[in-house]
Amino acid sequence: MNQNDERYRRGVEILQRLSGNGAEQVTNRVAEVAPDFARMTIEFPFGDLYARGEIDLRTREIAAIAALAALGRLPQLRVHVGAALNIGCRREEIVEVLMQTAIYAGFPPALNALAECHDLLATSADTDQVKP
Amino acid sequence: MNQNDERYRRGVEILQRLSGNGAEQVTNRVAEVAPDFARMTIEFPFGDLYARGEIDLRTREIAAIAALAALGRLPQLRVHVGAALNIGCRREEIVEVLMQTAIYAGFPPALNALAECHDLLATSADTDQVKP
Amino acid sequence: MNQNDERYRRGVEILQRLSGNGAEQVTNRVAEVAPDFARMTIEFPFGDLYARGEIDLRTREIAAIAALAALGRLPQLRVHVGAALNIGCRREEIVEVLMQTAIYAGFPPALNALAECHDLLATSADTDQVKP
Amino acid sequence: MNQNDERYRRGVEILQRLSGNGAEQVTNRVAEVAPDFARMTIEFPFGDLYARGEIDLRTREIAAIAALAALGRLPQLRVHVGAALNIGCRREEIVEVLMQTAIYAGFPPALNALAECHDLLATSADTDQVKP
Amino acid sequence: MNQNDERYRRGVEILQRLSGNGAEQVTNRVAEVAPDFARMTIEFPFGDLYARGEIDLRTREIAAIAALAALGRLPQLRVHVGAALNIGCRREEIVEVLMQTAIYAGFPPALNALAECHDLLATSADTDQVKP
Amino acid sequence: MNQNDERYRRGVEILQRLSGNGAEQVTNRVAEVAPDFARMTIEFPFGDLYARGEIDLRTREIAAIAALAALGRLPQLRVHVGAALNIGCRREEIVEVLMQTAIYAGFPPALNALAECHDLLATSADTDQVKP
Numbered sequence: 103m104n105q106n107d108e109r110y111r112r113g114v115e116i117l118q119r120l121s122g123n124g125a126e127q128v129t130n131r132v133a134e135v136a137p138d139f140a141r142m143t144i145e146f147p148f149g150d151l152y153a154r155g156e157i158d159l160r161t162r163e164i165a166a167i168a169a170l171a172a173l174g175r176l177p178q179l180r181v182h183v184g185a186a187l188n189i190g191c192r193r194e195e196i197v198e199v200l201m202q203t204a205i206y207a208g209f210p211p212a213l214n215a216l217a218e219c220h221d222l223l224a225t226s227a228d229t230d231q232v233k234p
Numbered sequence: 235m236n237q238n239d240e241r242y243r244r245g246v247e248i249l250q251r252l253s254g255n256g257a258e259q260v261t262n263r264v265a266e267v268a269p270d271f272a273r274m275t276i277e278f279p280f281g282d283l284y285a286r287g288e289i290d291l292r293t294r295e296i297a298a299i300a301a302l303a304a305l306g307r308l309p310q311l312r313v314h315v316g317a318a319l320n321i322g323c324r325r326e327e328i329v330e331v332l333m334q335t336a337i338y339a340g341f342p343p344a345l346n347a348l349a350e351c352h353d354l355l356a357t358s359a360d361t362d363q364v365k366p
Numbered sequence: 367m368n369q370n371d372e373r374y375r376r377g378v379e380i381l382q383r384l385s386g387n388g389a390e391q392v393t394n395r396v397a398e399v400a401p402d403f404a405r406m407t408i409e410f411p412f413g414d415l416y417a418r419g420e421i422d423l424r425t426r427e428i429a430a431i432a433a434l435a436a437l438g439r440l441p442q443l444r445v446h447v448g449a450a451l452n453i454g455c456r457r458e459e460i461v462e463v464l465m466q467t468a469i470y471a472g473f474p475p476a477l478n479a480l481a482e483c484h485d486l487l488a489t490s491a492d493t494d495q496v497k498p
Numbered sequence: 499m500n501q502n503d504e505r506y507r508r509g510v511e512i513l514q515r516l517s518g519n520g521a522e523q524v525t526n527r528v529a530e531v532a533p534d535f536a537r538m539t540i541e542f543p544f545g546d547l548y549a550r551g552e553i554d555l556r557t558r559e560i561a562a563i564a565a566l567a568a569l570g571r572l573p574q575l576r577v578h579v580g581a582a583l584n585i586g587c588r589r590e591e592i593v594e595v596l597m598q599t600a601i602y603a604g605f606p607p608a609l610n611a612l613a614e615c616h617d618l619l620a621t622s623a624d625t626d627q628v629k630p
Numbered sequence: 631m632n633q634n635d636e637r638y639r640r641g642v643e644i645l646q647r648l649s650g651n652g653a654e655q656v657t658n659r660v661a662e663v664a665p666d667f668a669r670m671t672i673e674f675p676f677g678d679l680y681a682r683g684e685i686d687l688r689t690r691e692i693a694a695i696a697a698l699a700a701l702g703r704l705p706q707l708r709v710h711v712g713a714a715l716n717i718g719c720r721r722e723e724i725v726e727v728l729m730q731t732a733i734y735a736g737f738p739p740a741l742n743a744l745a746e747c748h749d750l751l752a753t754s755a756d757t758d759q760v761k762p
Numbered sequence: 763m764n765q766n767d768e769r770y771r772r773g774v775e776i777l778q779r780l781s782g783n784g785a786e787q788v789t790n791r792v793a794e795v796a797p798d799f800a801r802m803t804i805e806f807p808f809g810d811l812y813a814r815g816e817i818d819l820r821t822r823e824i825a826a827i828a829a830l831a832a833l834g835r836l837p838q839l840r841v842h843v844g845a846a847l848n849i850g851c852r853r854e855e856i857v858e859v860l861m862q863t864a865i866y867a868g869f870p871p872a873l874n875a876l877a878e879c880h881d882l883l884a885t886s887a888d889t890d891q892v893k894p
Contacts, residue, residue, distance in 0.1 A: 132477055136487075139468075143468075147473060151729060156722050164689055165693070168693035169730075169731065172696075173474070174306075174438075175478075175734065177474070178477070201268055201271045201679060202690060204679075205679060205694075206604045207697060208600070208601060209275055209601055210305070210307040211307070216267055238637075278674050282670060289595070293595070296560050297560055297561065299561075300562070301602040303565070304568050304569055305568050305602060330552040331561045333400055333402075334558060334565075336403075337543040337547060337562075338562065339565060339868045340866045340867045341866070342437070342441070343439070344403070349396060351399075352395060352398065355399040370505075410538075410542050410546075414538060415862055420855060420858040421855050421858045421859070425824055428824050429825070430866065432825035432828040432832075433862075433863065436829035439866065462814065462817045466829075468811075469811060469826075470738060470830055471829060472733060527880060528873055528876045531876055535872070539873065569870070571871070573870070574869075574870040593663060593664050597666075600670075604701075605671055606701070606705070606706040612663055612664050612667065620662055728796070729798075737807060737838075738838040740799070741838070751795040751796075752795055
């Protein structure tokens with residue numbers, strides 16, 4: 103197995119821990135027009151960067167959500183909010199990170215991010231609302 | 235009544251002058267996942283900033299439309315174009331501010347802004363076209 | 367014929383070489399609310415800039431696609447990918463320029479660009495996949 | 499005199515009302531590498547758009563300042579803050595528009611804009627501080 | 631003490647835990663032209679948002695650094711990298727978050743962020759290099 | 763030699779064709795705080811993407827310059843304008859691509875790009891000006 107196969111295998115393994123199928127759906131569609139790029143999207147971000155041990159996956163997902171919300175990249179934000187929930191982040195934590203977007207990028211991207219991920223984050227908010 | 239309630243009350247009062255229900259619809263949906271943030275979205279932008287006397291609401295809406303069009307924040311742009319019309323800005327003025335976006339942010343955000351607000355701005359444009 | 371009519375005429379001529387009707391559809395809708403701006407959108411970008419002889423239309427479209435993908439301006443990107451194909455760019459070249467977006471603006475805009483133009487670029491990708 | 503000369507002449511006339519020499523300094527430097535673009539920078543933004551009668555120069559400068567601050571285009575923001583002061587905008591109004599940037603684009607661009615234009619806006623702020 | 635004074639006091643307390651004087655220097659300069667905005671910059675981001683208990687300050691700083699690096703807001707990034715170090719983040723963690731910027735916003739903002747914070751992050755990198 | 767060494771070697775080879783030392787200077791400084799990232803900056807953009815045969819280096823540099831100017835990433839733009847000149851692009855072509863930035867991202871990034879690369883592009887502009 104050469105080194106690139108190794109990077110790809112590592113990336114797929116991490117992606118499977120992060121997401122059920124959200125990421126795959128995006129990649130599958132892109133793979134039809136740019137198969138090499140679909141492969142690179144797994145190799146570099148996940149096989150190279152996410153695979154490094156310096157910080158845990160939870161910290162990586164907090165950073166991913168903060169960056170994607172600030173930039174207004176909604177389809178990818180949605181995938182990473184799902185991933186964060188999958189690896190054990192609480193809904194309240196994610197909502198809090200999205201709220202903080204207002205400081206750095208303004209209220210519109212914070213509101214758009216919360217609206218985009220409404221269904222993923224809604225249950226916890228309901229419990230939130232009945233807090234005394 | 236504590237100071238935060240006062241900020242909220244002032245914000246709601248200004249929002250009611252600005253918009254019928256557009257802003258509320260966005261805020262309502264966000265309130266389901268982040269009720270405190272929905273409150274902050276009224277307190278800080280409207281209760282703190284818009285409530286200041288230094289410039290009038292018309293100037294604030296011109297600035298809001300110019301910034302939101304330049305940044306490509308279309309859902310919020312739509313709300314503020316509606317607000318500008320509600321407080322008496324003429325359609326021709328708003329079209330002109332959106333056209334000027336081309337200078338600072340390029341033709342695509344100017345075109346996208348005009349397309350997004352087509353129905354809000356259309357009537358005046360029709361009259362525009364029959365000008366001698 | 368005055369100079370502005372000349373700029374407009376030159377712009378229309380270039381637009382016709384670039385695109386069947388994609389650009390017109392966008393411009394037509396905008397023309398209903400801002401007829402003068404629809405005219406300027408032809409005069410300045412196409413009548414003034416594209417009409418200059420220093421670089422050919424292929425180079426202009428490569429630059430347009432790279433800039434629009436990096437900025438995430440998807441409706442305009444789509445129009446210019448269609449234009450690039452019309453003037454003879456190969457699908458593989460365009461895919462390659464879109465992939466390169468990942469370096470300068472990150473993976474999300476590259477993925478969004480490839481997904482947006484999937485149908486315009488798909489055939490070549492299929493052939494790509496069966497390459498030995 | 500042909501139509502392009504007319505557009506240029508109109509643009510120069512408006513620029514002279516807006517600014518002493520700030521804009522010229524930028525344009526002069528650019529004119530050394532791209533003389534035609536320096537000319538276009540006067541023709542299209544000022545000769546075509548600013549010259550239209552629909553809104554006054556004060557409204558145009560409010561929109562320019564709001565857009566440039568939101569986008570973080572500091573050299574051009576500085577030129578337009580100077581222009582706004584030249585045509586009679588009060589320092590307090592400009593400060594207020596820059597503060598409002600925090601809503602739409604976040605606190606960093608608002609802070610950077612106020613810091614960039616510190617010397618242009620400082621006197622009024624001083625008087626502001628001694629208000630009872 | 632009214633509610634706004636309470637928000638300000640809470641914000642100052644958090645800022646003091648986060649940073650020695652970096653933030654104050656920026657705020658002081660802005661306070662000369664927009665004293666009310668300098669106060670709001672403490673009240674809303676720190677007194678309202680950072681003061682909430684849902685996530686700890688370390689998570690807030692990871693999110694801040696990720697968002698500011700992605701947006702290329704270098705002066706504020708520098709302040710928050712300093713703050714993250716002050717509250718106990720390791721240099722290796724911060725470097726890793728900045729590297730991850732390349733995925734979401736491209737290599738240039740990642741490189742610019744690492745260059746901007748070179749002196750704050752250098753010591754650990756040196757030790758990094760002598761790792762076996 | 764493993765596959766990653768091969769990617770790195772390919773990347774260095776391409777970088778040497780593109781640039782004398784501009785890119786190295788940036789990378790060297792970053793290498794002091796994030797040595798692995800400096801390596802990745804050569805492996806992925808140059809070793810993986812630029813090394814692909816589908817389009818030539820000239821087309822890649824046109825796309826790089828268009829994207830970097832539109833995004834306002836000035837340090838990297840400068841490096842790539844130097845690279846484009848090294849591999850035989852004419853100054854007039856590069857100026858033209860930078861001018862076109864005004865269409866897609868507005869006049870400020872076009873002006874800032876031309877000002878940033880003034881010394882690299884100046885000679886040709888001078889000859890330009892004396893054209894009959």
